Amino acid sequence: MRRILILAVLSSLYSYAGNMDGYMQKLYNAAKSSDSNFKGFSAKRGEKIFFSKHMGKRGKIISCASCHTDNIKNMGENIFTGKKIKPLSPKANAKRLTNVKNVKKWLRRNFKDVYKREGTPLEKGDVLTFIANQ
Ligand code: HEC
Known part of the structure; x- marks a missing residue:
């Protein structure tokens, strides 16, 4: 019984990870189809996207780091609501980048x-x- 339980837990973990891989593959295919020179994702370009500042929500100049802080292994805070945000780095928070639905939802909101x-x-x-690399 215990062995079956452990197997069930393990396979659900794997299917989550598989899910995220599938999502990354979809993004890859879409990026490739809009630019045939696309060679793969870049953490360096991602870093720029994360830290560059823009006139965002409510006319505030913000970046992704405004809520997630400069070190994403640390706790963050939503600058609009004051609510604490758990670390964004999968190295500090094992739940990160495991649930595709969450990732999609928050990327949509946060980019906006x-x-x-x-x-x-x-x-x-x-x-x-x-x-993922932080
Ligand atoms: C106004 C505050 C705020 C800003 C700015 C912000 N985020 Fe977030 N982010 C949140 C909140 C709140 C959550 C959801 C709560 C949680 O997951 O702890 C979240 C969750 C996420 C998640 C979900 C991760 C997971 O696996 O659960 C990702 C990815 C993310 N943010 C990336 C970004 C990126 C990229 C940017 C910049 C484009 C950004 N965030 C800017 C507040 C913010």
Whole structure:
């Protein structure tokens, strides 16, 4: 019984990771189809996307780091609501980048907060690669 339980837990973990790989693959295919020279996502470009400042929500000049801080292994704070945000780095918070639904939902919202538009597949793939490597 215990062995079956352990197997069930393990396979659900794997399917989550598989899910995220599938999402990254979709972003990759979309980026490739809009630019045949695309060679793969870049943590370096992602870092720029994460730290560059823009006139965002409510006319405030912000970046992704405004809420997630300069070191994403640390706790963050939503600058609009004051609510604490757990570390964004998967190295500091094992739950990060495991649930595709969450990742999609927050990327959509957060790009709108900072860039006032949705991210392109290239931007999303780059910034996720940056986050995954931090
Ligand atoms: C106004 C504050 C704020 C800004 C600015 C912001 N975020 Fe977030 N972000 C949040 C909140 C709140 C959550 C959801 C709460 C949580 O997951 O702890 C979140 C969650 C996420 C997640 C989900 C991760 C996961 O696996 O659960 C990702 C990815 C993310 N943000 C990336 C970004 C990127 C990239 C930017 C810049 C384009 C950005 N955030 C800017 C507040 C912000």
